[in-house]
Amino acid sequence: MSATETRTSRPIPVQERLSYYGAQNVPLLLSIGILVVMILLYLILFVLRQQRLPGSFELSTTLNNSMTLGLAALGQSLVVLTGGIDLSVGGIVDVTNSVAARLMQDNPGSIVGVTLLVLVIGAGAGLLNGLLVTYGRLQPIIVTIATLAIWQGVALLVLPQPGGSIPAVVTNLLAGDFAGLPASLIIFILLILFWQVLRRTPFLVTLYAIGNDERAARANGASVELAKVGAYMLGGVFAGAAGLYLAASSTSGDATTGTQFTLTSIAAVVLGGISLFGGRGSAVGSLIGACILTLLLNVLFFAGVNPQLQEFFQGLFLILAVVVSTLIRRLLQSTR
Template identity: 40%
Template sequence: MSKVGQIFFRANSRHGLWTIPLLVAICCCAGLAAATADFVSRQNVLNLFAQAAPLILVSIGQMIVILVKGLDLSVGSVVSLTTGILSLNAPVYVTVPAAMLMAAVVGLLNGVAVTRFRVHPIIATLSIMGITQGAAMFVRPSAGGTVASEIVALVSGQLFGIYMPVIWTIVAILFGWKIVHASRFGLHLFAIGGGETAGTFGIAERRNVLAAYVLSSCFAAAAGIFLAGRIASGDPNIGTQYAVDSITAVALGGTQLAGGIGSLHGTLIGCGLLSLIANGMNLLNVSAFIQTVVKGAILLLVIALQPRKNIGL
């Protein structure tokens, strides 16, 4: 096989098969640009960044967990609870640390359930999701409240002429790259997901898996902060979509749900493709119900195309 062919079709590398989604995303851009003039408008591009930024944040955390053969279904409820905490009309120096502490506790509970009590990740995080969603409903029973002006400015303003959603995206990418591809912890994630034992490489598997779940929840909380600033209020149901959407984006980017194979750039491509599809359907006035069906079908198709013997779910 030629070098070009290996780059585009070599699915067994540690980074997964991310080039095919990239080509599909490019084709989607070309098709949408031809179908509607609004797609290339400045306002739509900004909206696309604003829609993609929270998904990118949640998906980076989700990918970290999936790399160690896990899954985090509680990310959506963490997003919702974060917006509720930030809408309690308290100073920003109280609400933001409280939200991040809450996220760390949720991630810790997920990690302990998976590592210490050996509960399957789906069952563990589904249970914690229910608890966290209940807390979100308690804190903010319905959409409303007031988010501090500092949070709103962090999302809706500009810095040196660059719109804040773009800056959030760049910062998320830099943090994600450092964690996954430029640290010893990232190497441990791939090793654990690949099945290498602690005895072979001296890796503290339980501690690293625990850290992965804590990071996943913290990234979800960051997405919640972004969304709270964007809507300037709290909403106990705003995070509902992010559990499935983040898994779909990560799988679209070539990350294997069996663990050990994946990449940040693949996840970003998956987020971009999913956001493009959603944005395109909005521009074409596709029903919200059909959009949900399409997203579910994409997730089913992507997982079905992954090697069945490696799924283990």
């Protein structure tokens, strides 16, 4: 047996495997660490203010508030992995939220049909973005800012004033309890499982390859154009699902509430450790980032921070989190 064969067949020690895994997943591990810190802060402040631990109501509310952002962030993740960005997410949430509330109010018996329509609208919006970016060779930021305005206008045409209603069965299914657990927690678990399956498909492998080096991916025979269009299209589906969930959790519609998810979905992606240059990261981190941002609002509330200053502290926290994560990642890389 040659020395090369000996080195190849040598079993890798557990410590070395853990070290390798940690190095490859530093951003995700850091986001988990930030989430743990945020949970501890929330628990401490809640107990100090309420003289009790949070109950099932607080857990369900927090998860429900995180879910809309989590869905939007998951869709954003697919686009960002290619090195692109989707600023139309808030507009898609607006229009699907409005359509769901308007049509389910008028046709409570067509829940399945309206749900499918909402997802098709999201897919169509994402498809439009993908075609313009990929085949029109336009900058993603320009295209998606334009389509953001378009979808916001359509949403106001569908629902000029906040209103409409969502059948109780939809609210209970998506934002209620199931077998003693918040339905949103079950959805979170299903989304994580979905991502674990998706990340092993040729489609997602191609997205990572495009983000790392588009020319190399093309040279290796990857269907770059189709993969990019698919990323925007699937991202639109998740944004549409976010609009539906927002309507279900609030039991009504509002053509303007989705706008906030444009920037917060990007913030969740960054907190989750996905590189804005593409090619690195996991949407599981984006879901964690959504939970972090939601918990941050709870922490600021129980800390007695003026609501008018909450956006300031959100921005400050995001900068600090990114800086600390970057420094830790560089430190770990330097010690390898």
